Amino acid sequence: MSEAILMQGNRAIAEAAIVAGVKFCAGYPITPASEVMEILSRKLPSIGGRYIQMEDELGSIGAVIGASAAGKKAMTITSGPGFSLMQESIGYAAMIEMPIVIYNAQRAGPSTGGATKPQQGDIMQTKWGSHGDSPRIAVCPGTVQEAYNLTIRAFNMAETYMGPVVILSDQLLAHKRESVVLPDPNSIEIINRRTDAPPQEVYLPYRVDETGIPVIPPLGGGYRYNMSGMLHGENGIPDLSPKTIDACIRRINRKLNKYYDDIVMVENIRNDEAKIAILAYGSATRPARGAAKMATKKGINVEFIRLITIWPFPEKEVREVAERVEKIIVVEMNLGQIAGVVRQVIEGRAKVVQFNKVSGQAITVVELFNKIKEISE
Amino acid sequence: MSKLDKYLRLNLMPHFACPGCTHGIAWAAMVRAIDKLGLDQNKTVMVCAIGCAGRLPIYLNFPSIRTPHGRALAFATGIKLANPELKIVVFMGDGDALAIGGNHFIHTARRNLDLTAIVAINEIYGMTGGQYAPTTGKGRFASTAPFGMIEPQLDTCKLAIGAGATFVARGDVYHVMELNSLIPKAITHKGFSVVEIITSCPTHFGRRNKFKKPLDGFLRLKDITISKGQAKRLSKEEMENKFVRGILHLEERPEYVEEYDRITGFKEEGVMP
Numbered sequence: 303m304s305e306a307i308l309m310q311g312n313r314a315i316a317e318a319a320i321v322a323g324v325k326f327c328a329g330y331p332i333t334p335a336s337e338v339m340e341i342l343s344r345k346l347p348s349i350g351g352r353y354i355q356m357e358d359e360l361g362s363i364g365a366v367i368g369a370s371a372a373g374k375k376a377m378t379i380t381s382g383p384g385f386s387l388m389q390e391s392i393g394y395a396a397m398i399e400m401p402i403v404i405y406n407a408q409r410a411g412p413s414t415g416g417a418t419k420p421q422q423g424d425i426m427q428t429k430w431g432s433h434g435d436s437p438r439i440a441v442c443p444g445t446v447q448e449a450y451n452l453t454i455r456a457f458n459m460a461e462t463y464m465g466p467v468v469i470l471s472d473q474l475l476a477h478k479r480e481s482v483v484l485p486d487p488n489s490i491e492i493i494n495r496r497t498d499a500p501p502q503e504v505y506l507p508y509r510v511d512e513t514g515i516p517v518i519p520p521l522g523g524g525y526r527y528n529m530s531g532m533l534h535g536e537n538g539i540p541d542l543s544p545k546t547i548d549a550c551i552r553r554i555n556r557k558l559n560k561y562y563d564d565i566v567m568v569e570n571i572r573n574d575e576a577k578i579a580i581l582a583y584g585s586a587t588r589p590a591r592g593a594a595k596m597a598t599k600k601g602i603n604v605e606f607i608r609l610i611t612i613w614p615f616p617e618k619e620v621r622e623v624a625e626r627v628e629k630i631i632v633v634e635m636n637l638g639q640i641a642g643v644v645r646q647v648i649e650g651r652a653k654v655v656q657f658n659k660v661s662g663q664a665i666t667v668v669e670l671f672n673k674i675k676e677i678s679e
Numbered sequence: 680m681s682k683l684d685k686y687l688r689l690n691l692m693p694h695f696a697c698p699g700c701t702h703g704i705a706w707a708a709m710v711r712a713i714d715k716l717g718l719d720q721n722k723t724v725m726v727c728a729i730g731c732a733g734r735l736p737i738y739l740n741f742p743s744i745r746t747p748h749g750r751a752l753a754f755a756t757g758i759k760l761a762n763p764e765l766k767i768v769v770f771m772g773d774g775d776a777l778a779i780g781g782n783h784f785i786h787t788a789r790r791n792l793d794l795t796a797i798v799a800i801n802e803i804y805g806m807t808g809g810q811y812a813p814t815t816g817k818g819r820f821a822s823t824a825p826f827g828m829i830e831p832q833l834d835t836c837k838l839a840i841g842a843g844a845t846f847v848a849r850g851d852v853y854h855v856m857e858l859n860s861l862i863p864k865a866i867t868h869k870g871f872s873v874v875e876i877i878t879s880c881p882t883h884f885g886r887r888n889k890f891k892k893p894l895d896g897f898l899r900l901k902d903i904t905i906s907k908g909q910a911k912r913l914s915k916e917e918m919e920n921k922f923v924r925g926i927l928h929l930e931e932r933p934e935y936v937e938e939y940d941r942i943t944g945f946k947e948e949g950v951m952p
Contacts, residue, residue, distance in 0.1 A: 310806065324790055326760060326761055327763070328757060345941075347939075347943035347944060347945040347946065348944065348946055349948055350945075350946060350947050350948030352761075352936075352939060352943075352945065354756065354760060354939075356756070356786070357783060357785070360750060360753065360782075360783075361753035361756070361782070361783050361786070363751075364746060364747070364750040364753030364754045364756075364757065364783075365754065365757030365760070367746075367752070367754060368726075368754035368755060368756065368757025368758040368759075368761070369757035369758065369761035370757075370761075371744055371754070371757075371758060372757070372758045372762045372765070373761065373762065374761040374762075376757065390747050394747050396747070398744075405867050412870040460779055490850055499808050518763070521742045521744060521758060521762075521765070522722045522742055522762055522764070522765040523721075524721050525721070525742065526721060528736070528737055528743045528744070528745065529743070529744045529745065530744075531745065531746070531747055532745070539688075539691060540737065604838050639690045657925065667898055670900060
C-alpha cells in the first residue's frame with residue numbers, strides 16, 4: 303500500500319485505464335473530459351498502445367470498437383454532446399458483443415448545455431440512447447478514489463461480459479482533486495477476455511457455452527468469421543428469420559440478468575429505525591450521505607443507499623430498502639431520471655420524493671437536510 | 680471448382696444481389712487481386728458497412744466486420760492501429776464513403792493510413808429503393824428525385840486527392856482487365872489507397888434512367904469512361920460527363936502508423952495478438 307497522492311478525477315480515470323490494460327484510445331476533445339485523452343496520448347506509446355484523435359465522436363467510438371475487435375483493450379472519452387453521437391455504435395458494440403469502455407464526464411445539458419457545469423443528465427441515455435433493446439453496464443463513481451477503482455472494474459466487466467461499459471462521472475468529479483491511495487499493482491485483479499475458442503473448423507462466433515458469453519478471437523488472429531450489426535445467428539451472418547431474431551435479441555440481453563449479482567454494486571448504510579431513506583449516486587453521493595448523518599444525529603433516522611452500478615439497475619437492493627421505509631428521497635442532478643426507475647421497481651412499497659438540482663451547481667448537505675426535515679414533519 | 684472458391688463462403692450462396700447487378704464484377708476483381716498477391720487469408724481483414732456494396736464481405740471467407748453505416752473507415756482505423764500487420768480492405772458504396780461517412784473518408788485520406796478503400800459507385804442508393812446518392816448525375820432520376828437530380832455529382836477521386844490520399848485510381852466493371860491491374864497496385868501501395876469502381880444498377884438506376892436492360896447500363900460504362908491517354912486529346916466540352924480511368928494520383932508520403940511509432944517512440948510491449 304503506497305501513500306496517498308493528490309489526483310484529479312480525470313487523471314485517476316486515465317491512470318486506472320493504464321493499469322487495467324488499455325492499449326488504444328480514440329477521442330474527440332470535449333470539456334470536461336479531455337484531460338483523460340491528453341494523459342493517454344502521452345503515455346500510451348511507451349506501453350505498447352496508441353492514441354488517435356478522430357474527426358468526431360462517431361469515428362472515435364468506431365475506431366475503439368475496431369481496435370477491440372483486433373484484440374486490444376480500448377476506450378473512448380467524451381461528455382454529453384459527444385455521448386449522444388456515440389449512441390449508434392454503443393448499440394453496435396452491444397450487438398456484436400465487443401468489450402469497450404466509454405468514459406462520459408457529464409456536463410449540463412440539454413444540447414451544448416454547459417461544458418463546465420455538472421449535471422447527471424445522461425442516465426437514461428446511457429441505457430436507452432441507441433435504438434432497440436441492448437444490454438448496458440454503467441457505473442457511477444462518487445469519489446476520485448472510486449473513479450480509479452471502478453475504471454479498472456469497468457475494463458474487467460467489459461472483458462468478462464463482452465460488451466460496452468460506461469463510466470459516468472460528471473464535471474465535479476472530473477475536475478476535482480482528492481487524495482487517492484494507489485493499490486499495489488500486483489494486488490489488482492485484471493481480467494482479459496476469453497481466448498479458448500474451439501478450432502476454426504467448428505468455430506461459430508456466437509455459439510455460446512453454458513456461460514452465455516461468446517468467445518471472439520481478434521480479427522486477424524487465425525479465425526475467419528463475420529461480425530455484423532444486423533440480427534444474426536450463431537455464425538454471425540445476417541438472418542432475419544423470426545426464430546433467429548428472437549434468439550439474438552434475447553441472448554444478448556440475458557447475459558446481464560444472469561450475472562446480476564456479480565455486476566451490481568450499491569453502498570447501503572442500514573438504519574432499522576429509519577422511516578426515510580435517501581438514495582443518490584455519483585456526485586450527489588457525498589451531500590446525501592452527509593445529510594443522512596446530520597439528520598440521524600439530530601433525531602431523524604435516515605437510511606442511506608447509493609447506486610454504484612446504475613445499469614443494470616440495482617432493483618433488488620432498492621426494493622429491499624423500500625420494504626423498510628415509508629419514503630425514499632431520490633437525489634439527482636437532473637429532473638428525476640432515476641426517480642422514475644425507483645418508482646417502477648418498488649411498485650408502491652414506499653413513496654418516492656424527488657430532489658432535483660439542475661442549476662449546474664453541487665448539491666449541499668444543508669439543502670438536503672432541509673428536505674429531510676420537511677418531509678419528516 | 681474455381682481456384683477462387685476458397686475465398687468465398689459458398690454455403691451462403693446464392694448471394695443477395697439483383698439479377699443484372701454488376702457489383703459482383705468489382706468484388707471478383709478484388710478477390711482476384713488478393714489471390715494474385717498471395718495475401719494471408721487469415722490476416723486480410725474485410726471491413727464494410729451498409730448498402731449493396733456494404734454487404735459484400737459477408738460472402739467472402741476472410742475475417743470480416745460489417746459496421747454501422749458510414750463508419751467502415753473509422754473501424755478500419757482502429758483495427759490498423761491495434762494491429763498494423765493486418766492487410767485491411769474496406770469495401771464501400773458512395774453512401775458509406777462519401778455521404779454519411781464522408782468525414783471519415785476525408786480524414787483517413789489526410790492521415791495516410793495504410794488501408795485500401797474500394798468505392799463501388801452505381802450512382803444510386805439501391806438497397807433502400809433507388810433514392811439519389813452523392814454520385815447521382817445532375818438531371819438523373821431517382822425515387823427521391825422525381826423531377827430530376829438538382830445537386831451536382833461528387834467526384835470520389837478529386838475528393839480523395841484533395842484530402843491527401845496517396846494512391847487514387849478509377850476503374851469500371853466494363854474494363855475489367857484494367858481493374859485486375861489497378862487493385863493489386865492499390866493494395867500493395869503503402870498508405871491510403873482509393874479505387875473508385877463504376878458499376879451499373881439496372882434495378883434502380885437503369886430502370887429510371889432509360890437503361891432498362893441490364894446490358895444497356897453496363898455498355899454505357901464504355902461510353903462514359905475514358906482512359907488517361909484518350910482524355911488528353913479531348914476538349915473541355917468533350918470531357919463533360921466523362922470519367923477518367925487509371926491511376927489518377929500517386930505520391931510517396933509517410934504512412935500514419937509508421938510516423939506515429941517514429942514520432943512517439945512507440946515501444947511494443949509483449950506480442951501482438
